[in-house]
Amino acid sequence: MTDEHGPTWVGETDVDDVAGLHVEPRYTAARLLVTAHGDAVGQVTVPLRAGVADAVTVADAVREQLGALPEPRPVPSSVEPVTVVIATRGRAESLGRAVRAVLAGDHPAVTVLVVDNDPADDATERVVAAIGDPRVRYLREPRRGTSAGRNRGLAEAETRLVAFTDDDTEVDTAWARRLAGAFAADPEVVCVSGPVLAARLDTEQELLADATLGWAKGFRPRTFSLAAPPADSAIFPFAPGLLGIGANLAVRADVAREIGGFDEAFGPGSPTRSGEDCEFLVRLVLAGHVLAYEPAAWVRHHHRSDLVGLQEQVEGYAVGLAGFLTKVALSPRGRAAALRRIPAAVRRLGAIADRDAGVTGGAEPAAPGSGRRHRALLSGPWLYLRSRRRALRSGGRVPPLVLAAVPPARAQRPREPVLGLH
Secondary structure, eight states, rough: OOGGOOOOEEEEEEBBBOOEEETTTOOEEEEEEEETEEEEEEEEEEOOTTTEEOHHHHHHHHHHOOOOOOOOOOOOOOOOOOEEEEEEEEEEEHHHHHHHHTTTSSSSSSEEEEEEOOSSSHEEEHHHHHHHOEEOOOOOOOOSSEEEEEEEHHHOOSEEEEEEOOOOOEEEETTHHHHHHHHHOOOEEEEEEEOOSSOOOOOHHHHHHHHHHHHHHHHHHOOEETOOOOOTTTTSSSSSTTTOOOOSSSEHHHHHHHTTTTTTTTTTTTTOOOOHHHHHHHHHHHHOEEEEEEETSSSEEESSSSHHHHHHHHHHHHHHHHHHHHHHHHHHHHHHHHTTHHHHHHHHHHHHHHHHHHTTTOOSSSOOHHHHHHHHHHHHHHHHHHHHHHHHHTOOOOOSSSSSOOOOOOOOOOOOOOOOOH
């Protein structure tokens, strides 16, 4: 990378209160989330000189990079109780940081379930005990895998709404309240996702991860359903990443349980290594449900700070993607739904492979090259079949991609009022 891609400070600015920046002199740029009355409207990159940029420079960056901003909208907000599930294994320190961020939020009725998957020691349990907050429960899950952990949390949750985040994130203060608000604003919505932004961009590897992963899906609210497919996706709903990711996700618990929860043949801790969120969200859409994307409910993710770790992550995504496509191909109804989208899907797969090739930066030192990534795609089908057998033998959940019959919608509880402009 060139010098212009040096350490980047991460922060926020509001369009009504743009201020100058004065941070550590080692930072050569700042990545700012731009908000308007609490709503996230975009991100800008501001050049820094010895860690400094005046207010005019910041305001110019906002104007030039974002252009005309949309009219302010009422940001959804609700205090309906929410259970937050965090599945984890072997990351006690980052897990503690993630839990504390949830507890620091402004939602008054949040419960956190920490699901410790097949732990090798009691480090995570000790971290939860040290937090010492009655809103946090520790659950030891004997089966390994993020999907098994999320299903355990889903089974244990006592609230109508269940949110999921990861052990390497820090949620925004208003995150839980705004996720709950998105359900209150639209009774048809059964699942809500939001942006996943970088928590740090101090290293070349973190910058590369942020450019490669592309987890922020824009800054305009959207809904997704079979009845109103998005015009910008030729392969909807078989579009990896379009519908959201598991690091920032909330569901109506009754609907998630009715469709079978997360497929335990997918996800970290399984041979497929990823794909659990994509498969779950596509299954929701195929069951006839409405999903929403709420940009005001964002989380920050701590990217891999080493190149090898990032390359392994991208390789895992290739395996999970191929495994997901295998499940689609093996499902008669899923295959029929996907058949007319095959040409666009092939093009999309090629685009993902080309994008992931940037992870090596043109260098091959101890890094997986394109051949290794292609082998990961080719290995996905048999790894999915292996993972599926393993999950079934252990009593795990492996729900069909398309339900034989869509379950009737349950009666809606009275919803909390939507509060405006928070």
